[in-house]
Each structure stands twice: as structure tokens, then as C-alpha cells.
Amino acid sequence: MTLNAFVLFMLGALLEIVWLWDDAHGQVGEWIQIRFLPGAFRLAQWIQGGLVVAAGLLAGIFSVFQVSKTQVSMDNPLIGMIFVAMGLFIFGAGVVADGLLPRINEQSILIVQLLVILNGVLSGALSNVWGLFFVLIFPAALALYLVWNRRPLSPLLKALIYLWYLASLLVLTFQNGSAEFFTAARLSLSDAYFSGIAFIFILLHGLFSIRFFLIVSSLILPRNRLLVAGMMPRLFADDQVPVRRFVLFGLGVLGLILLNVWLNLLPRTIMLNLAVIACVQFFFKPRP
Amino acid sequence: VRFVVKILTKKMKNLLSHLSNLKNILLTYLDGFILIISPLMILLFIVGVIALMDRTGNHQSFLRKMDQGLVTTATVSSLLHSDDSDELNIAVNFIDLLQQERFGLIKTMYYPTEIVNSIKPGDIVNIRYLEPGYESQVILNDYYANVRNYFGFAYDVIVVMVVAWGFIIIHPEFLFWGFSEEKGVKSKAGIRQ
Numbered sequence: 001m002t003l004n005a006f007v008l009f010m011l012g013a014l015l016e017i018v019w020l021w022d023d024a025h026g027q028v029g030e031w032i033q034i035r036f037l038p039g040a041f042r043l044a045q046w047i048q049g050g051l052v053v054a055a056g057l058l059a060g061i062f063s064v065f066q067v068s069k070t071q072v073s074m075d076n077p078l079i080g081m082i083f084v085a086m087g088l089f090i091f092g093a094g095v096v097a098d099g100l101l102p103r104i105n106e107q108s109i110l111i112v113q114l115l116v117i118l119n120g121v122l123s124g125a126l127s128n129v130w131g132l133f134f135v136l137i138f139p140a141a142l143a144l145y146l147v148w149n150r151r152p153l154s155p156l157l158k159a160l161i162y163l164w165y166l167a168s169l170l171v172l173t174f175q176n177g178s179a180e181f182f183t184a185a186r187l188s189l190s191d192a193y194f195s196g197i198a199f200i201f202i203l204l205h206g207l208f209s210i211r212f213f214l215i216v217s218s219l220i221l222p223r224n225r226l227l228v229a230g231m232m233p234r235l236f237a238d239d240q241v242p243v244r245r246f247v248l249f250g251l252g253v254l255g256l257i258l259l260n261v262w263l264n265l266l267p268r269t270i271m272l273n274l275a276v277i278a279c280v281q282f283f284f285k286p287r288p
Numbered sequence: 289v290r291f292v293v294k295i296l297t298k299k300m301k302n303l304l305s306h307l308s309n310l311k312n313i314l315l316t317y318l319d320g321f322i323l324i325i326s327p328l329m330i331l332l333f334i335v336g337v338i339a340l341m342d343r344t345g346n347h348q349s350f351l352r353k354m355d356q357g358l359v360t361t362a363t364v365s366s367l368l369h370s371d372d373s374d375e376l377n378i379a380v381n382f383i384d385l386l387q388q389e390r391f392g393l394i395k396t397m398y399y400p401t402e403i404v405n406s407i408k409p410g411d412i413v414n415i416r417y418l419e420p421g422y423e424s425q426v427i428l429n430d431y432y433a434n435v436r437n438y439f440g441f442a443y444d445v446i447v448v449m450v451v452a453w454g455f456i457i458i459h460p461e462f463l464f465w466g467f468s469e470e471k472g473v474k475s476k477a478g479i480r481q
Binding site for chain 1: 456464466
């Protein structure tokens with residue numbers, strides 16, 4: 001990607017880290033006012049503003065010195081080091097410690113299942129038996145169960161469903177070719193920005209899925225099941241699905257994605273990733 | 289006789305009691321050892337997954353390049369035994385698309401032993417090779433399916449991951465660290481439970 005595209009990729013990635021961090025810490029913090037600037041904002045909001053300004057300045061400087069079109073890739077040692085540092089930070093703050101992972105509810109899982117099915121239909125993954133089972137039958141069955149069941153789920157069932165949710169995110173990532181997309185040589189500035197956001201979200205959930213797979217597999221021994229009861233409330237809220245509102249919203253999201261396919265505004269990979277992130281982090285955020 | 293039997297029974301009971309204590313002590317130490325190394329095992333498992341993904345990616349990338357590769361006949365020049373492993377490689381010479389003589393290396397790990405054993409210096413084999421500029425590794429075109437289905441690159445990593453996984457199941461407490469909301473949940477994990 002070009003140097004300016006890389007700046008926007010990093011802007012998207014750093015903003016996503018700030019959003020996740022802020023969200024995981026309950027969006028609390030002192031309101032800070034700076035003289036000559038209107039209104040008071042929290043530290044996270046100041047950081048977001050600072051990042052946008054810094055990215056704008058950097059892109060401007062690169063354009064003035066006519067290096068904005070220079071190609072950069074992971075093979076460059078500095079770029080490689082930035083990615084390694086980012087990966088280590090995500091691993092430490094999001095996988096080892098509880099600093100980034102967004103809490104989800106049934107609606108988040110439902111919308112991801114719907115997107116997996118839609119992407120399966122669009123990409124032709126339903127042509128074989130395994131694809132049909134993992135991309136259509138199982139997600140549809142899970143969605144129906146979550147809508148039909150009105151009682152809070154047991155911690156063990158929550159753990160299994162949460163593992164399936166992580167697996168669905170990975171399926172979606174491989175299905176829509178996100179990995180190839182992030183490393184593409186020609187990314188537009190907007191694609192680079194949205195890719196940065198999606199990259200952090202996918203990296204965080206991908207790494208956490210390894211830890212969570214180990215957690216769920218350790219539940220083979222009944223004595224370990226006591227431990228998971230204390231963990232699931234942090235990851236999976238008990239909010240029930242408001243069926244009518246969800247159906248309307250789900251149809252809206254699906255309609256938007258189909259409209260995008262028809263009008264070809266954004267690449268499908270970006271659109272699907274954005275739909276997942278917007279639904280999980282913003283629209284279907286569990287009640288505190 | 290009764291006295292001797294009584295003494296012997298008492299001695300046997302003492303011995304069994306000592307053995308039982310010894311077993312408990314050994315189990316306690318083993319349990320502690322597994323608990324201490326379980327964070328390392330978690331890390332090992334995660335590194336294993338990353339290594340597995342990396343190796344799979346490399347193999348898939350090699351296959352994608354080979355799909356675009358060219359097919360020709362080559363002459364087997366020699367059989368090369370690796371010094372530090374049992375691996376056998378086959379060196380071949382062939383004329384490439386630019387009519388230049390090139391050297392190629394066939395790694396035998398992809399193919400069944402009987403196929404590898406049947407190849408001798410001087411034999412003519414069908415190979416698939418990459419354009420100049422890529423690595424010198426070539427493959428036997430008649431057995432391309434074997435290369436495609438090869439999974440040997442993953443065996444050693446999977447063995448390490450399975451061993452690590454076994455330890456983690458016995459003591460998974462560290463997996464829950466940082467995410468537990470309920471305080472005071474006492475773990476009952478361990479090999480003695």
C-alpha cells in the first residue's frame with residue numbers, strides 16, 4: 001500500500017484500539033476542558049481527536065514532500081516492527097489481560113450468524129455439504145434457538161455459543177478474504193482506513209479464540225466447569241433479543257449489504273467487517 | 289507360625305502405608321509441577337497455533353506458485369543424504385523454458401517410500417518447476433497430488449500442541465486469569481481430584 005494509505009490504516013487501527021479500550025473500561029473518565037477549544041471531552045475522546053489530527057498532519061507532510069505514493073509493505077523492517085509491536089500489544093492487553101475484548105449479547109451473535117449465512121450465499125460457499133452445515137444449517141439453528149429461548153443461558157452453554165461466535169468471526173474472515181485484502185498492494189485511502197479498524201478487531205478475536213478454545217476444551221473435566229461460571233458474565237451478557245426490533249434492524253443491515261453489492265460502493269470484505277464491528281461494538285452493546 | 293504371620297502382616301501393612309504416603313507425596317509434587325508449567329504450556333500452545341498457520345500458509349503459497357509452474361522432463365543426477373537428518377533429496381538437471389540448463393532439488397518427504405526407492409541416478413522423471421528467480425525446489429509432476437495432500441509439516445507442531453493441551457486440561461486456572469468476575473471461586477483442578 002502507499003505511505004498515505006498506511007497512515008490511514010494505522011489511524012483506523014489505533015482508533016479501534018482506543019474504542020475497544022474505552023468500551024472495555026465502561027467509557028468512564030474525567031471530563032477535560034482545554035482553553036480555546038469548545039466543550040469538555042473525556043481523555044479517550046481527546047486521544048481520538050489527537051490521532052485524527054496527527055494522521056492528517058503526517059499525510060499532509062508526506063504529500064508536500066511527494067513521498068505519499070511510495071509503496072510500503074511488511075517486508076520493510078520499520079513497518080514490520082510496528083506490526084509486531086501492535087500484535088504484542090493486542091496479545092498482552094486483549095488476550096492475556098482483560099483490557100480490550102468487547103462484551104457481547106445474543107443480538108451480537110445473531111447478527112454475526114446472519115452475516116455468515118449472507119456471505120455464504122454471496123460467495124457460493126453453500127455448494128458443498130460442509131459449507132452448507134457450517135455456514136447455513138448450524139448458524140440458522142443457533143439463531144432460531146436464541147430467538148426462541150427467553151431464559152438466561154447456563155455458563156456452559158454460553159461458553160459453547162461464545163466459542164461458536166469466535167469461530168464464526170474466523171469463518172467470516174477467511175470466507176471474505178480479509179487476510180489477502182489487508183496485504184493488497186493497491187488499497188484506496190478509505191479501504192486502508194476501514195481495513196485498519198477490521199485488522200485490530202479480527203486480530204484480537206483471532207488470538208482470543210485460541211485461549212477460549214483451550215478454556216472450552218478444559219471443560220471436558222467436570223471439575224473445571226466451576227471456573228467458567230465466573231468468566232462468562234464478563235464476556236456474554238444476559239440481554240434477551242427484542243425480536244421485532246432485531247428483525248427490523250437485521251433486515252436493514254442485510255439490505256445495506258445487498259445494496260452495496262448492487263451499487264459497488266465499498267468492497268464486500270470491508271462492508272461485512274464494518275457491519276460486524278458496528279453491530280458488536282456500537283449498535284448491540286450490552287447494558288452495563 | 290502364628291507369631292511369624294502376625295509380624296509379617298504388620299510389616300506388610302506398614303510397607304503399604306509407606307507406599308501410599310509416597311504415592312501421595314509424588315502426586316503432590318507432580319501436581320505442583322504441572323501447575324507451575326501450565327502458563328508455559330498455554331504459551332506453547334498459542335505459539336504452536338501460530339507456527340501451524342505459518343507453515344500451512346507457506347505450503348499453500350508454494351502450491352499456488354507450483355500451480356503456475358512449468359512441466360518438463362529431468363535427469364536424476366544424484367541422491368543427496370542430509371547430514372543432520374534422515375531426509376533424502378534427489379538432485380536433477382533439466383533444460384528450462386529459456387533453453388538454459390538448471391539444477392533442481394526434489395524433496396522426498398512428499399512421496400511414499402516405494403516411489404522414492406524406485407528412483408535411481410540416470411532416470412528420467414517428469415518434474416514441475418518454477419520460473420527462474422524462484423527457489424530450486426522442483427516436484428515430481430506424476431505425484432503432484434501427494435504434494436498437494438501433504439500434511440507432514442504439521443506433525444511435530446501438533447504433537448507439541450497435544451502434549452501442552454493435556455497439561456492445560458489438568459491445570460487450566462491460568463486460562464481464566466484476568467476475566468473472572470466472581471471472587472473466591474476456589475479451583476478444584478489438579479491431578480488428584
